[in-house]
Amino acid sequence: MLADCRFVSRLRVQISYLDRKRREIDLLNRCLASRLDLPLPDSAAAAIDQKFRIAAALRAEQSLRSWSVTETARPPEQRWRSGAFEFNYGYQRADLAVRGPAIYPGPLRQTTIYTGSGMSSIAALVMAVLQMCERVDVVAARDCYSETRELIQRFGARVRLIAPSRRAIAGPREPTPRILWLDSSVQSEFFAPFASSPISADLVVVDTTCFAQDSGRIRRAIREASAAGIPLALVRSHAKLDCLGIEYGRLGSIVIATSKDGYSAERIAWAKRLAGHARDCVRLFGLAPIPVHFPPFAGGREYRECNVARMSSIIRNTRRLARTLAARLECASTITAYQHGLYLTIAPRGDPDIDDVKRAAGDLAAALAAKGLCVRHAGSFGFDFVAAEWFPDLLRRRNVIRIAGADLPPELTDRIAEGIAAWWPAQRRTRQAAASVRPVPSTVPA
Numbered sequence: 001m002l003a004d005c006r007f008v009s010r011l012r013v014q015i016s017y018l019d020r021k022r023r024e025i026d027l028l029n030r031c032l033a034s035r036l037d038l039p040l041p042d043s044a045a046a047a048i049d050q051k052f053r054i055a056a057a058l059r060a061e062q063s064l065r066s067w068s069v070t071e072t073a074r075p076p077e078q079r080w081r082s083g084a085f086e087f088n089y090g091y092q093r094a095d096l097a098v099r100g101p102a103i104y105p106g107p108l109r110q111t112t113i114y115t116g117s118g119m120s121s122i123a124a125l126v127m128a129v130l131q132m133c134e135r136v137d138v139v140a141a142r143d144c145y146s147e148t149r150e151l152i153q154r155f156g157a158r159v160r161l162i163a164p165s166r167r168a169i170a171g172p173r174e175p176t177p178r179i180l181w182l183d184s185s186v187q188s189e190f191f192a193p194f195a196s197s198p199i200s201a202d203l204v205v206v207d208t209t210c211f212a213q214d215s216g217r218i219r220r221a222i223r224e225a226s227a228a229g230i231p232l233a234l235v236r237s238h239a240k241l242d243c244l245g246i247e248y249g250r251l252g253s254i255v256i257a258t259s260k261d262g263y264s265a266e267r268i269a270w271a272k273r274l275a276g277h278a279r280d281c282v283r284l285f286g287l288a289p290i291p292v293h294f295p296p297f298a299g300g301r302e303y304r305e306c307n308v309a310r311m312s313s314i315i316r317n318t319r320r321l322a323r324t325l326a327a328r329l330e331c332a333s334t335i336t337a338y339q340h341g342l343y344l345t346i347a348p349r350g351d352p353d354i355d356d357v358k359r360a361a362g363d364l365a366a367a368l369a370a371k372g373l374c375v376r377h378a379g380s381f382g383f384d385f386v387a388a389e390w391f392p393d394l395l396r397r398r399n400v401i402r403i404a405g406a407d408l409p410p411e412l413t414d415r416i417a418e419g420i421a422a423w424w425p426a427q428r429r430t431r432q433a434a435a436s437v438r439p440v441p442s443t444v445p446a
Helices: 002-029 044-065 118-132 146-153 166-170 216-228 265-284 301-328 354-369 410-436
Strands: 080-082 085-088 097-099 108-115 136-140 159-162 178-183 203-207 232-237 252-259 335-337 343-346 375-377 386-393 398-404
Touching: 002 044, 002 301, 108 118, 108 265, 118 146, 118 203, 118 232, 118 252, 118 265, 136 146, 146 159, 203 216, 216 232, 216 252, 252 265, 301 335, 301 343, 301 410, 354 375, 354 386, 354 398, 354 410
Parallel strands: 136 159, 136 178, 178 203, 203 232, 375 386
Antiparallel strands: 080 085, 085 097, 108 252, 232 252, 335 343, 343 398, 386 398
């Protein structure tokens, strides 16, 4: 009887999962001028393949529609559209103006500037700040996104990175302007720069990439900044969580916001100047996005419902992976979970270099894919398949393998977790055996 109940429960979950995937596929398919005639997917693998097939058709259709538009030729229409987005631009899109749905809900004065990627939005924002200040201090967690730290450090002495501390946040202020940088990719303590009150800063920047657009943590950051009367800039890569798992195109954004109450006229004017400088940086550095990279399926109620359901499933499955792997692997401390719930990391023993860890991630993905599991070697997250890749653990200063959870049925997630747990000790024994047969270099002088 118990076995029958478990079977019925798994069947219901599988049906619910496929119903959600069919709804996503239908939403994508309706964006095509000529819908693809596809059978109803009967498995996770079939649903994944269909979604990527539609994505390819969408990109091809957009390219065919704009075949006569070059980098320097204006589109034949005054305004170009892609779903809920409307574009107006001239020479090489340097003056690209985009009208579309608000990225973040709420009663804010929002100035939205789209860019070609998440990193280009950060680069444009930092450069815009430096147009207004000779030097700036950035208070950021030690494990904020590695490429963000690398980019900020490339500005040299004009930008100084400071780890969050009570003194750094609320201590005596130096004359140098200060940015509080909140990064959604950190392992824990997302609100570390808000640890003290009152907040002392000239700008709060939130990299929202690992959170849903209506996340409670984003809303809290907005409330905290608004209560302190500090202008807010939200930067985001939209290829991760906003494209229903198909990485439709490279797209980033900067949203510079002030609330309608509680801000001085001087602060509002400062935010407006910052937005103007950010637009100039996007224009002059060639960071404008490509219109066909705007997802035509985004913006409506059905899209939001599909996206929320996907993200909830990814977070549940990532936690499920973490629990199983922590129980099955010999050393639970090798498993590191992240506060956003989108991925975890596993640390190999010893101190392997980047190439070794990249190779191991590829071998892991290939081994599990050979068993028919939905796992691929990919350097991002938010997919309908589990993704494995090299990742830098900045807190522990070591190279690790990142396992990104996926929107899959729980039973399939459990099979993947068991597969990882079985592969991990086997590959370690293989490496140890290979190391034991390496020739010892001769010490006899030539």
